[in-house]
Amino acid sequence: MAIDRYAEKQEVPVDPETGKPYLNTVAALAIAPNGVGAELSDYVSQAIEVIRESGLPNETNAMFTNMEGDLDDVVRVAVAAAKKLAEQGYRTGVTLKLDIRPGFEGQLKEKPALVNKILSEQTEQPQA
Numbered sequence: 001m002a003i004d005r006y007a008e009k010q011e012v013p014v015d016p017e018t019g020k021p022y023l024n025t026v027a028a029l030a031i032a033p034n035g036v037g038a039e040l041s042d043y044v045s046q047a048i049e050v051i052r053e054s055g056l057p058n059e060t061n062a063m064f065t066n067m068e069g070d071l072d073d074v075v076r077v078a079v080a081a082a083k084k085l086a087e088q089g090y091r092t093g094v095t096l097k098l099d100i101r102p103g104f105e106g107q108l109k110e111k112p113a114l115v116n117k118i119l120s121e122q123t124e125q126p127q128a
Contacts, residue, residue, distance in 0.1 A: 001075050005114075010102050010103035010104070011102075011103060013103055021102065022100055024069070024071075024096065024100070024102060024103070024107070025070065025071045025098050026066065026108065027068070027074045027096060028065075028066050028097040029046040029064060029091070029094070029095070030064050030094070030095040030096075031080045031082050031092060031095075032087060032092070032093055033090035033093075034089065034090070034092070043090070046085060047089050048065050048081070049084075050077065050084050051065050055071070056073060059109075067108075068107060068108050071100055074098070082094045088097075
């Protein structure tokens, strides 16, 4: 199956083991409790631990933890990470952004690489 990054629609791959569509998803997830003070890192790290233990590819930056996998797995992990704080009694805020793109994988690495390539090519072009 050929993937065309610029096509608006892709063929949806099917997982050979389950027979269900594989809906690759990149997620940006932020989870934090409310009313616990100015520094949230001790709490946020508990949610991030759930994500890291999930086995899904992930990376954490200053604002979000990004992860990638099948839509069902990504949502399951997001719920489990939120529950890590909510089940302790904290009012918990969740910000979740999903990019569901069937047919693609490895986008946590490929998306930044593509942007860097485009920027590099732009700086190499002589200015008129």
